[in-house]
Each structure stands twice: as C-alpha cells, then as structure tokens.
Amino acid sequence: MFPFSFEWVWDISxxxxxxxxxxxLSIIGAGMTYCVIKSLIDTAADEPGEGGHGHH
Amino acid sequence: MTTPAIPEGVKRCSTRQFxxxxxVVGAVLLWGVxxxxxxxYKGLNQTGMNDAYGFALWIWADLAVIALGGGAFFSGFLxxxxxxxxxxxIINYAVIIGFICYSSALLILALDIxxxxxxxxxxxxxxxxxxxxxxxFCLSCYFAVLTIEFIPLVLENPKLDRIPFLHHLSHNMHxxxxxxxxxxxxxxxxxxxSLGGVAGVLYGRPFAFREGLLIWPWTFxxxxxxxxxxxxxxxxxxxxxxEKITQKKLVRPEAFxxxxxxxxxxxxxxxxxxxxxxxxxxxxxxxxxxxxxxxxYSNNPIYGIWILIAELVICGxxxxxxxxxxxxxxxKNLLVTAxxxxxxxxxxxxxxxxxxxxxxxxxxxxxxxxxxxxWQEVATTILPVAYxxxxxxxxxxxxxxxPHEKELNPGQ
Amino acid sequence: MAQQPQHTKTKxxxxxxxxxxxxxxxxxxxxxxxxxxxPFRQDDxxxxxxxxxxxxxxxxxxxxxxxxxxxxxxxPCMQCDGQHMxxxxxxxxxxxxxxxxxxxxxxxxxxxxxxxxxCRYCMxxxxxxxxxxxxxxxxxxxxxxxxxxxDVSARMRGVVEKCSFCYHRYQKARDKAYVEGRxxxxxDEYQTACTQACPTNAITFGDLYNPEHAxxxxxxxxNAFRLLERLNTNPKVYYLSSKSWVxxxxxxxxxxxxxxxxxxxxxxxxxx
Numbered sequence: 001m002f003p004f005s006f007e008w009v010w011d012i013s014x015x016x017x018x019x020x021x022x023x024x025l026s027i028i029g030a031g032m033t034y035c036v037i038k039s040l041i042d043t044a045a046d047e048p049g050e051g052g053h054g055h056h
Numbered sequence: 057m058t059t060p061a062i063p064e065g066v067k068r069c070s071t072r073q074f075x076x077x078x079x080v081v082g083a084v085l086l087w088g089v090x091x092x093x094x095x096x097y098k099g100l101n102q103t104g105m106n107d108a109y110g111f112a113l114w115i116w117a118d119l120a121v122i123a124l125g126g127g128a129f130f131s132g133f134l135x136x137x138x139x140x141x142x143x144x145x146i147i148n149y150a151v152i153i154g155f156i157c158y159s160s161a162l163l164i165l166a167l168d169i170x171x172x173x174x175x176x177x178x179x180x181x182x183x184x185x186x187x188x189x190x191x192x193f194c195l196s197c198y199f200a201v202l203t204i205e206f207i208p209l210v211l212e213n214p215k216l217d218r219i220p221f222l223h224h225l226s227h228n229m230h231x232x233x234x235x236x237x238x239x240x241x242x243x244x245x246x247x248x249x250s251l252g253g254v255a256g257v258l259y260g261r262p263f264a265f266r267e268g269l270l271i272w273p274w275t276f277x278x279x280x281x282x283x284x285x286x287x288x289x290x291x292x293x294x295x296x297x298x299e300k301i302t303q304k305k306l307v308r309p310e311a312f313x314x315x316x317x318x319x320x321x322x323x324x325x326x327x328x329x330x331x332x333x334x335x336x337x338x339x340x341x342x343x344x345x346x347x348x349x350x351x352x353y354s355n356n357p358i359y360g361i362w363i364l365i366a367e368l369v370i371c372g373x374x375x376x377x378x379x380x381x382x383x384x385x386x387x388k389n390l391l392v393t394a395x396x397x398x399x400x401x402x403x404x405x406x407x408x409x410x411x412x413x414x415x416x417x418x419x420x421x422x423x424x425x426x427x428x429x430x431w432q433e434v435a436t437t438i439l440p441v442a443y444x445x446x447x448x449x450x451x452x453x454x455x456x457x458x459p460h461e462k463e464l465n466p467g468q
Numbered sequence: 469m470a471q472q473p474q475h476t477k478t479k480x481x482x483x484x485x486x487x488x489x490x491x492x493x494x495x496x497x498x499x500x501x502x503x504x505x506x507p508f509r510q511d512d513x514x515x516x517x518x519x520x521x522x523x524x525x526x527x528x529x530x531x532x533x534x535x536x537x538x539x540x541x542x543x544p545c546m547q548c549d550g551q552h553m554x555x556x557x558x559x560x561x562x563x564x565x566x567x568x569x570x571x572x573x574x575x576x577x578x579x580x581x582x583x584x585x586x587c588r589y590c591m592x593x594x595x596x597x598x599x600x601x602x603x604x605x606x607x608x609x610x611x612x613x614x615x616x617x618x619d620v621s622a623r624m625r626g627v628v629e630k631c632s633f634c635y636h637r638y639q640k641a642r643d644k645a646y647v648e649g650r651x652x653x654x655x656d657e658y659q660t661a662c663t664q665a666c667p668t669n670a671i672t673f674g675d676l677y678n679p680e681h682a683x684x685x686x687x688x689x690x691n692a693f694r695l696l697e698r699l700n701t702n703p704k705v706y707y708l709s710s711k712s713w714v715x716x717x718x719x720x721x722x723x724x725x726x727x728x729x730x731x732x733x734x735x736x737x738x739x740x
Contacts (some may be wrong), residue, residue: 099625100601106517110590170585170588170626171586171625171627174586175585178565181583184588185559186562186564188564259701260699345699346725347722351720371525385470386721414593418699420717
C-alpha cells in the first residue's frame with residue numbers, strides 16, 4: 001500500500017493500481033475537507049445568537 | 057419549543073407500533089449476532105465449508121448484495137452525472153439501500169476470513185495482481201463514498217438540522233455531491249468488475265475461467281454490466297415493498313418509469329453479451345481444456361441445465377423484454393414481476409459463479425462436491441436483512457428520504 | 469517477488485512419481501505428517517476437513533472383476549510454474565496479501581502462515597485441492613509435542629497450509645553447502661521426506677533442469693505425464709505409468725480425443 005512496505009515494487013502494476021487508489025482517496029479526502037472548512041466558515045459567518053436557522 | 061424528530065408534514069406510525077416492529081426484527085438480528093460471535097470465537101469450523109468449498113454461502117451473499125446494491129452507483133451516475141432529474145425522487149433511497157448492501161458485504165467479509173484480526177493485511181501487504189485486493193480497496197473506498205452520500209440525508213433530520221454547523225455541512229456536501237458520485241462510479245466500475253474477475257481469472261477452474269481483454273476476463277465486464285442493470289430493479293423492488301407496507305405513494309411514477317426503462321435496456325444488452333460469452337465458453341474455452349458443456353450440468357443432484365436456462369431465459373430475457381416494452385412496464389404487477397425475476401437472475405448468476413465453480417469436479421476420478429450451510433452461516437446471512445430492515449425503518453421514520461412524499465399524499 | 473541471488477543458478481525442483489511402483493501404502497503421508505508437523509484430530513474421519521500435504525488417491529479402470537485394475541496416485545502440491553512458465557501459479561497470482569509466493573531460484577511455491585489471513589481464494593484457485601485450511605487450532609497428544617520438528621513452524625487456526633517440498637531441508641542443505649564453500653547441492657543432499665519414506669522408490673525428487681539428477685530424464689520419458697495438463701498450470705510433479713487408462717484419468721478429454729495426440733499437439737504448440 002505504501003512504498004515503504006517491503007513488497008512494494010516500482011513497476012507499472014503498482015503505479016496503475018495504487019495511482020488509482022490514491023487518486024480516489026485524494027478526491028474523497030479533499031472533497032470532505034472542503035465541505036468541513038466551508039461549513040465552519042459559513043457557521044462563523046452566521047449572525048451570532050440566531051440559533052443558526054439557515055435557508056435552502 | 058422542541059423540534060419533533062419526525063420530518064415536518066409527514067405522518068408516521070405510533071411510537072408503540074414502531075417499537076414493536078423494531079423488537080420483532082431486532083430478535084432476528086440478535087440471532088444473527090449470536091451466530092456471528094460464535095464464528096469469531098470458535099472459528100470457521102462452525103460453518104459447513106470444507107477444503108473443497110473455500111468459498112460458499114457467504115461469498116455468494118457478498119456478490120449478490122453488491123450486485124443488488126449496484127442501484128446506488130448507477131442511479132447516482134444517472135442523477136448526478138447524466139442529469140436525469142426524475143430520479144431525484146428515488147436517489148436518497150437508492151443510496152440508503154446501497155449503504156445497507158455494502159456495509160453488509162463488509163461485515164460478511166470480516167466473518168469469512170480465518171484470521172479476522174489480520175484483515176488489514178489485504179491493504180497493507182496488497183498484491184496488486186489479485187482481483188480480491190482490488191475488490192477490498194474499491195469496496196472500502198466506495199463504502200466511504202456511500203457514507204458521504206448518506207450523511208447529508210441524516211443531517212436533514214429536524215433535530216440535527218437545528219445545529220448550525222451540521223446544517224451548513226449538509227448543504228455544502230449536497231453542493232459537491234456530483235464529485236463524490238463520479239468517484240463512486242469510478243470505484244464501482246472497478247469493484248463490480250473485479251468481483252467478476254475473482255471467478256473469471258481462475259484458469260485452474262474451467263467452469264469459471266474466461267478469456268478477456270488485457271488483464272480483465274469477460275466476467276469483469278459482465279458483472280459490472282449486470283449490477284448496473286439489476287441494481288435499479290432491486291431499488292424499485294424495495295421501494296415498491298416500502299410503499300405496500302406504509303400504504304403510501306412515496307416515489308413519483310416518472311422515476312419508476314425511467315428506471316424501469318433504463319434497467320430493461322441494460323438488462324437486454326447484458327443478456328446478449330452474457331449469452332455470447334456463454335456460447336464462446338461452451339464452444340471454445342471449456343472444450344480446449346477437455347470439458348464439454350453437459351459435463352458441467354450432469355451427474356449431480358442439483359446443477360442441471362435448468363439452472364442455465366433459468367438464469368439466461370426466465371430470469372434474463374423475459375424480464376428484459378417486459379421492462380423495455382412501455383405497455384408492459386406501465387403495469388405495476390408486470391413491472392414488479394420483472395424486477396423480481398431480474399433480481400433472482402443475478403442471484404443465480406452469482407451463485408453459479410461461486411458455488412457451482414466449487415462443486416464441479418476437475419479430475420475425471422473425482423465426484424461432484426456438495427455443500428450444506430450450517431445454521432450459523434444461514435443466521436449470519438439473514439443478519440444483514442434484519443439490519444437493513446431496521447436501518448430502512450429508522451431512515452423512513454426520521455429522515456426526509458422521499459422528497460415528494462408530501463405532494464404524493466396530500467390527504468395526510 | 470523474490471530476487472534471484474547472483475551466486476546460484478536457477479533450479480526447478482520437481483518430483484517424478486512412478487505409479488507402476490506405488491502400492492498405496494501411505495508411508496509418504498505418514499512421513500509428511502511427522503516431518504511437517506501436520507496436525508490431526510482425535511476424530512479425523514471428515515476427510516474434507518482433515519489436513520494432509522500429500523494424499524494418496526485410489527482410482528480404478530471402471531471394469532468389473534476379473535478385469536479390474538487399481539492405481540494409487542499420491543498427490544502433493546504440484547508446485548505449478550503457471551501459464552507461460554513464469555511463476556504465475558493459479559494460487560500465487562490470486563493471493564491478495566502476498567502470503568503465497570513463487571520462489572524463482574527453486575520454483576517452489578511457498579506459504580507464509582503468519583501472513584495468510586484465511587480468505588481461501590488460493591484454495592478456490594487450486595485445481596488439485598492441494599491447499600488445506602486449518603479449521604481448528606492444532607492439538608497434539610501431550611507427549612507428542614516433544615516430537616515436533618523444530619525446523620517447521622506449527623500453523624494456527626484460520627490459515628491455509630500446503631506441501632512446501634520440505635523447503636526447510638533445502639535451507640539446511642544450502643547452509644551446509646555455503647559453509648563448505650560450495651554453490652551447488654548434490655542430488656541426495658536435498659530430498660523430501662515422502663521421497664525417502666517410499667518403500668518401493670516410486671518417488672524421485674531433484675532439479676528438473678539438472679541433467680545429472682534422475683528426475684531430469686525421468687520427466688522426459690515417454691510414459692511421463694502430469695495431472696490436468698490441459699489447464700496450463702504447468703505442474704512440477706510428473707507421473708509415470710505404462711497403462712493408457714491411467715493416463716486417461718489424469719486429465720479431461722472430449723469424446724474421440726486421444727491423450728497421446730492431445731499431448732503431441734500441446735508439445736508442438738509449445739515449441740512454436
């Protein structure tokens with residue numbers, strides 16, 4: 001899974017397979033990080049004391 | 057003023073009735089949980105498996121629920137990427153059903169390994185050439201995607217929605233859902249395929265082995281295709297069942313109509329490919345290894361040629377024809393019959409590609425290997441059904457699963 | 469994947485079993501149990517769950533008395549070279565956690581018990597049913613534990629095990645040769661337990677690549693064949709039999725097919 005585990009080989013199979021995996025994980029990770037940070041900013045931008053009823 | 061836990065404007069049964077229902081399903085669940093602990097504590101000797109049946113009921117259940125859970129990725133693909141707005145009516149439910157199917161599959165996999173505490177080896181010491189490695193990676197990643205797709209719906213529960221951060225989180229996740237859905241489609245394509253590859257690459261097993269394209273046997277593509285075709289059928293079936301139990305209309309007819317039509321054409325094209333594959337295997341692949349077609353379907357108590365006919369014709373061509381014919385699919389009874397047949401068909405296919413592969417003898421002096429699951433295996437296979445029923449009940453009661461429920465049931 | 473050490477030439481260890489000589493006595497099985505610490509249960513009557521690294525199959529020609537003929541086929545792990553002879557054995561390529569590996573210097577297929585997590589995909593892949601699962605934790609009668617072979621690790625519940633061609637004996641022989649400043653092993657320095665136990669010398673073991681080893685010429689004799697050759701698994705266990713019906717039950721043939729012709733066609737295809 002990682003280049004430092006001893007069965008790792010820098011060959012085309014590992015690059016394609018693990019490339020695909022880390023690509024997918026990066027998108028999922030980046031997407032969720034964006035959502036959480038944006039929500040924190042949005043929450044902070046809400047007027048204080050309102051109870052936070054947003055609208056769609 | 058306290059916010060009610062039940063979404064606004066919809067009617068749900070009394071707490072008493074709901075608790076009673078949960079208790080009944082919960083009893084079945086506990087039975088499964090007991091069997092599960094027996095298996096973890098005492099080991100796989102609690103099953104009916106043996107050295108000829110390394111794969112048995114559980115792997116079938118795994119393959120079947122993942123195929124049926126394929127409704128989530130395919131509906132997601134149609135809704136978020138192709139932009140079929142009609143499916144908004146059903147997409148939430150498709151995601152929940154997918155979530156149940158995939159979490160069940162992961163649970164069954166955790167049961168099915170001899171050393172469950174070493175399960176992480178499949179990731180850490182991954183053999184990138186093994187189809188099972190690909191299954192494990194894509195399955196876990198896609199389960200993460202399904203969870204992400206499910207979270208915003210959970211956050212829409214009236215009580216949770218009052219918390220400002222969660223309210224924003226739900227909103228922001230909705231905004232970028234297409235990105236997650238696209239990732240999910242990418243992952244699904246590969247794990248549905250690699251599940252097909254699991255059997256297809258077994259060149260020591262002529263019943264399973266298939267030629268293919270580059271490193272992928274034909275079963276790789278057939279499994280993805282069939283999951284995309286039959287997954288939506290299962291979503292429709294569960295939705296129909298939910299409508300019957302709740303005695304309400306929950307999904308707009310257009311959603312059913314569109315899903316049935318797409319499912320029908322997918323199923324028909326899949327069946328053409330599947331029949332071509334079966335023909336090539338029976339005429340070329342197996343004979344090159346000294347096997348004639350009928351050897352795989354005779355001299356044993358169960359696997360006759362009927363199973364091939366049931367899979368390809370009765371549960372394949374027939375439902376496909378019903379679903380592609382507008383007049384027939386408009387008839388709810390015919391539509392449901394077609395969906396049941398299609399679901400059965402894909403379950404037979406997964407059964408055959410797991411159990412019959414193990415059963416068929418390889419050396420001429422061997423007999424067919426037969427297998428009978430123990431109650432522990434049966435209970436742990438029913439466990440996900442009970443778990444699914446509970447999760448669906450909770451979701452239906454506390455979350456706005458069906459966006460058009462209010463409009464479809466004006467009197468309530 | 470294993471790297472080939474510079475100082476040794478590639479070997480292809482294999483076995484030739486003469487079925488005309490095998491009496492089905494089972495001494496090979498007993499020797500294997502003792503050598504490799506293969507556990508057994510008090511009631512081991514369920515043969516679909518009993519562990520054995522080599523098992524003796526009994527086959528007959530299907531004819532009624534007095535024309536009945538019986539043949540015993542000892543079956544260890546076939547140590548397949550796989551399609552294209554490149555170590556792509558049916559089991560090695562499917563193991564998700566690299567718990568089974570093809571050793572290029574010797575051609576032996578290993579099983580790493582502490583790496584295996586018991587998914588049993590290798591068992592599903594092996595057409596010879598050479599792989600066995602530990603359905604229970606091993607338990608030996610109290611005093612018997614003292615007789616366990618210290619060179620072979622005992623296996624735990626929930627993992628797959630199989631014949632290793634007594635690889636620990638290879639390691640020992642190689643260590644000895646190294647100390648003595650030799651690169652090559654003599655034929656008799658590395659022999660499997662079953663080979664040595666066979667009272668009729670039906671089993672021969674050695675390097676199939678080495679013309680000085682008996683297996684080299686035996687595996688090339690006209691009576692030599694392998695089990696399920698048509699699956700392209702390329703096993704390194706060869707069998708000898710002078711009887712054509714034995715040859716016929718060793719593989720699958722369509723009606724009208726003749727084993728000799730099929731073998732000839734295979735060889736012709738392989739040389740092209």
